[in-house]
Amino acid sequence: MKKITVIVVDDSALIRKLLTEIINSQSDMEVIGAAADPLAAREMIRELNPDVLTLDVEMPKMDGLDFLEKLMRLRPMPVVMVSTLTEKSSDVTLRALELGAVDFVAKPKIDIASGLKEYGSEIANKIRIAKSARLKRNASPSVTKSATADAVLPSIANRIASTEKLIIVGASTGGTEAIKEFLIRMPPDSPGILVTQHMPEGFTKSFANRLNSLCKISVVEAQGGERVLPGHAFIAPGHSHLLLKRSGANYMTELNQGELVSRHRPSVDVLFRSVANCAGKNAIGVILTGMGKDGAAGMLEMQKSGAYNFAQDEASCVVFGMPKEAIAAGGVNEVVSLKDMARSVLSKISSMGSHGNRV
Structure with a gap:
């Protein structure tokens, strides 16, 4: 060779x-x-x-x-x-x-x-x-341990009913640009968004700040304990898993420094598992370009809990790894090009009814 x-x-x-x-x-x-x-x-x-x-x-x-x-x-x-x-x-x-x-x-x-x-x-x-990788014109330390989301968060079947809609995004290689292209199209009143991108600790804050300067919505590095509101996106910090949890009628962010999952922390599988546990049919899942299979199992769990899921198509991916694995696992409802992803997600949310907070 x-x-x-x-x-x-x-x-x-x-x-x-x-x-x-x-x-x-x-x-x-x-x-x-x-x-x-x-x-x-x-x-x-x-x-x-x-x-x-x-x-x-x-x-x-x-x-x-x-x-x-x-x-x-x-x-x-x-x-x-x-x-x-x-x-x-x-x-x-x-x-x-x-x-x-x-x-x-x-x-x-x-x-x-x-x-x-x-x-x-x-x-x-x-x-x-x-x-x-596919070229376009114009962090995480290596680990050997591999675990599933079970190492951080158990799966539960009982979910509290809610009508508040959420958008949940996972990505890896090529994801910084894909996430930017997706979020920059989000309107100021979009549903709350949680994002896990494989990236070292020293870069996630700068990444969030850069997105915040470009987007109509507010984008921050998650600190844990924030209420997930419309028009706001939370980026997983490089040192912790980002999870969604419920506090009464509200959705909140939570950080967890538990085991590496799918060889990553933050892990897409952990975020998706937490969403499957407490949001179910009110969530829209999005898996973007990336190497490996992190997110495939979690996206299937989201779908089984009632979520509707999108995957980026091969032609627009830098690396068609994570979307391909999620599609193969059976957890994806639609495969969409990156340029059409935001429009498709917003159209699906519109068909689901109001996405405003219910408190």
């Missing part, structure tokens, strides 16, 4: 060396070039034609974003960003995903050498995903 060829671009000689060692230790990939700045990288790309590029954010001679923008316009190719876990870097990384980067890896803040080695599996997996 032909190996995945990679060019590493980073101004740090140490990072270039470590990334090269990590990538070359994998049997299915190899580094064919390492550049200290975008100008050197440009010549290597022309000469070597790699399958995937790893790209630092802050570099000399040319900013990583400027280089990425030119690259995606003139010579689109799969790019994995390598970024530090800082607020400034997280904002820049989100912009890189908007420009077309497939995914990112968060550099450890301290002890970079040992930290990057610990993230070796994550780096390799994201390179593999990037190689097969």
Whole structure:
């Protein structure tokens, strides 16, 4: 089998060396070039034609974003960003995903050498995903434990009746842009929305803030204990599962730092299970682009509890993994393109009747 060829671009000689060692230790990939700045990288790309590029954010001679923008316009190719876990870097990384980067890896803040080695599996997996991802023009640490939502939240059959409608969204690779495209179309009076996107802790707040600046609705990183109101979206923080719970007649957010589920925390399965437990037919489920099967079991539980579920279609996904698994599990009612997702969801809610709060 032909190996995945990679060019590493980073101004740090140490990072270039470590990334090269990590990538070359994998049997299915190899580094064919390492550049200290975008100008050197440009010549290597022309000469070597790699399958995937790893790209630092802050570099000399040319900013990583400027280089990425030119690259995606003139010579689109799969790019994995390598970024530090800082607020400034997280904002820049989100912009890189908007420009077309497939995914990112968060550099450890301290002890970079040992930290990057610990993230070796994550780096390799994201390179593999990037190689097969669909490109568009314009975080989570690797874990080995896999559990189901049972590890965090039991399934229950008794649900309190309510008429308040909710939209529940799960995504992973490619999800930051898909979620933005979905939420930006939500009207100010849309039903309350809960979102789980696989993303490290240092990035979810910046992600929520960026969405809030672009959307008609209010978007925040969930803190736990908030009342879920129309016109508001809550993003799962990178350190905790996001759950829906009932408090009397109201829906509330809850955070839980329990076991990793489907190898993730936050997990889509846990969010979907909580919605199946306490919202049932008042929920609309949406599963977007992403690698793996997190959300498939939970979406089926939502459907069995009476929820109506949508999956993003293959053509508009960066990675058709999570939607494909949810469809195969039988929990999806409709498969819709990303550009039509918001309209389809709002149309379904309209057919269900009033979505305003009932208190």
